[in-house]
Amino acid sequence: MSIYAKELVLPDNEYIKEVTKKNQIVLHHTAGSSNPTYVVDGWDVDPARIATHNVVGGISTNGNSEWDGKIIKAIDSRYFAYHLGVKGKEDPTRKPQGYYDRKSVAIEVCCYGELTFRLGKYYNYLNKVVPGSQVIDLGKEFRGHRYYQSYTTAQIEALRVLILYHCENENIVLDKGRVFTWDDFNYDIKRFGEKAIAFHVNYREDGKNDLYPHPKLIAMLNELHR
Numbered sequence: 001m002s003i004y005a006k007e008l009v010l011p012d013n014e015y016i017k018e019v020t021k022k023n024q025i026v027l028h029h030t031a032g033s034s035n036p037t038y039v040v041d042g043w044d045v046d047p048a049r050i051a052t053h054n055v056v057g058g059i060s061t062n063g064n065s066e067w068d069g070k071i072i073k074a075i076d077s078r079y080f081a082y083h084l085g086v087k088g089k090e091d092p093t094r095k096p097q098g099y100y101d102r103k104s105v106a107i108e109v110c111c112y113g114e115l116t117f118r119l120g121k122y123y124n125y126l127n128k129v130v131p132g133s134q135v136i137d138l139g140k141e142f143r144g145h146r147y148y149q150s151y152t153t154a155q156i157e158a159l160r161v162l163i164l165y166h167c168e169n170e171n172i173v174l175d176k177g178r179v180f181t182w183d184d185f186n187y188d189i190k191r192f193g194e195k196a197i198a199f200h201v202n203y204r205e206d207g208k209n210d211l212y213p214h215p216k217l218i219a220m221l222n223e224l225h226r
Contacts, residue, residue, distance in 0.1 A: 003165055005057075005070035008040045015049050015081035016102075022077065022170040024104040024193075025163055026084065028200045029111040029151075029210040031125070034058040036072040036110055043074065051081040052106035056158045058151075061130050067110070069154025071162065077105050077170060084203045086189070093190050100193060100203065105166045109155050114145035114209055122147055136214060142185065143201070143209040151214050160220050163197065172196055178225045185213045197221065 030039055036055035043051040053075045057067025075081055083106040087097060112124040115135060122130045136150035166172060174196045184192075185201050192202035200210045211217065 003071055003161055004073045005067075006037070007073040008037060009076065010040065010044055010051060010074050010081075013049075014043055014046075015051055015075050015079055017079050018102075019078045020080055020102045022103055022105050022166070023172055024100070024196055024198055025166055025172060026100075026104045026106050026198050026200060026203075027109070027159065027211045028052060028083065028106060029109040029113055030055070031113045031210070032110060033112075034060040034064065034110050035067050036070065036108075037067075039108060039110065040072055040074045049081050050083065050085075051075060052083050052108045053077050053081075054106075054162055055108045056110060056155050056162070058110040058155055059134065061128065061134065063131075068152055069158045071158050077166060080104070081106070084200065086203050091189055093193060095193075100189075104198070105170060105172070107159065107162055109151060109159065109211070111151060111155075111210075112149040113212070114143075115147040115149060116145075117147055124149065138213065142182075142212050143207075145209065148209075148212050148214075151211075151217055153216070156214075156216050156220050159217070160224065163224060167196075174225055176225055180218045180221045180225070182213045185211070 036057040039055045055072045057070040059065045059068045080102050082101045115122040122135050130149050136148050187205035192198045200208050
């Protein structure tokens, strides 16, 4: 039985059709709406070869859960696209540009990300209201924001399934005994560049905040690494 709800494999010119050895999975969120097909469709009309291998759907701000936790395949994991946005000159390890893209499987979660609270409501960066039922309060700021659209239970389960799937298919070996904390969501290419599981924030110190340290995400990752 396939783990994919749908396969929307991008045309050859939208990624690099070169077989590369993968030893890492990098987790992202889209900073967008809940429908994963829209994400892939956007890559299809973008001339840049920027994409991720999989996209996980979410719940819309009006409560539509049709795509919640559903997984879309966009690229065969043997190949790669540029998903990190790390320029070679910005990498303190001085690896060639695209080095980390080539060796990683990339997974996107549909999520608006950071929210702003004002006048009793939560607003995403598009100034649209996100219902309080979809909001997580981290208790303190992460990259300048305390409130985020919450990753859903189904999305976190889909990430668990995808991590196990890609570990088996690409022979990626988890760092058993690794314990995830907020510290694992820091920018540090040298430290996290060779870990089996990394986040976009490990590679970028700009305005990116994916993934953020959601407690249920951390718990799932710690369970996998026991």
